[in-house]
Amino acid sequence: MRRLLPVCLGLCFVGSLAAQPKPDEVPPDQCLGGWLVSTQQDSITLKFNEKIITTRLAPDAEIWRHGTDVESMHQLVVGDEIYMKCTRDADSAVIASVVAAVEEGHGVDMEPHHLKEISVCGGHLVAFTKDTLSVKNDKGVCVIHLTPDANIWRGEIFHDTSVLKLGDEVGARVVVGYPDRELTAEMVEANVAKAEGKIVSVRPDRILVKEDRVRGRTTVLLDSRTAFDLDQGKMEKGAYVMAIGLDLGHDTLRATSVVVEK
Numbered sequence: 001m002r003r004l005l006p007v008c009l010g011l012c013f014v015g016s017l018a019a020q021p022k023p024d025e026v027p028p029d030q031c032l033g034g035w036l037v038s039t040q041q042d043s044i045t046l047k048f049n050e051k052i053i054t055t056r057l058a059p060d061a062e063i064w065r066h067g068t069d070v071e072s073m074h075q076l077v078v079g080d081e082i083y084m085k086c087t088r089d090a091d092s093a094v095i096a097s098v099v100a101a102v103e104e105g106h107g108v109d110m111e112p113h114h115l116k117e118i119s120v121c122g123g124h125l126v127a128f129t130k131d132t133l134s135v136k137n138d139k140g141v142c143v144i145h146l147t148p149d150a151n152i153w154r155g156e157i158f159h160d161t162s163v164l165k166l167g168d169e170v171g172a173r174v175v176v177g178y179p180d181r182e183l184t185a186e187m188v189e190a191n192v193a194k195a196e197g198k199i200v201s202v203r204p205d206r207i208l209v210k211e212d213r214v215r216g217r218t219t220v221l222l223d224s225r226t227a228f229d230l231d232q233g234k235m236e237k238g239a240y241v242m243a244i245g246l247d248l249g250h251d252t253l254r255a256t257s258v259v260v261e262k
Contacts, residue, residue, distance in 0.1 A: 043057055131145065198210050
């Protein structure tokens with residue numbers, strides 16, 4: 001059994017979080033970001049995988065840096081990590097309609113005029129209140145603020161931090177607020193674990209899984225909250241299974257989802 005950190009029930013990411021491109025938008029693989037080399041009046045030059053790429057700007061391009069729209073490309077700083085959203089001009093040439101500079105290692109939600117810098121905070125829970133969590137990892141302690149309607153997953157969805165326990169392994173996708181770099185999460189996950197391998201025993205309320213990538217066996221408890229994807233396979237001895245759920249310790253998890261290969 002493996003603990004999954006940071007979040008993995010639906011929040012794992014890092015990079016540009018743009019939605020599927022609209023018909024007039026350029027796919028992300030044709031609009032690569034990178035590290036800023038230089039800016040010109042109507043273009044931007046980036047370095048990506050040792051390759052230098054210059055992209056022209058749309059006349060009304062949105063330029064954004066660390067939480068704020070800026071008036072000029074020259075307000076960006078050489079070395080900034082840049083993400084872009086692109087369209088095509090009348091001649092079908094690729095042009096950048098949104099240019100966003102974020103702190104290194106962060107991502108960005110690329111909704112035009114509503115950009116958000118995104119990061120992940122994960123580690124052991126060392127303190128909490130009704131609207132904040134303090135999480136310790138090898139970089140120190142990060143304080144996560146929660147929105148009033150934040151979802152807290154600990155085996156199922158809750159809306160109250162009292163379900164958490166000190167020492168829980170917590171992960172959250174957070175929005176970085178400037179200028180104070182305040183971290184705000186709408187979703188937090190605690191003690192997510194995964195078991196993957198062959199079923200060696202089946203009972204009505206549990207299966208025993210011989211782990212594929214780590215040594216040992218994991219007991220996977222099943223109940224009415226467990227979602228199954230059998231893919232025309234069967235929950236039987238010898239079947240290959242992947243289960244994700246709440247870590248109960250002692251090589252046991254309570255499954256939220258179980259997938260059985262055909």
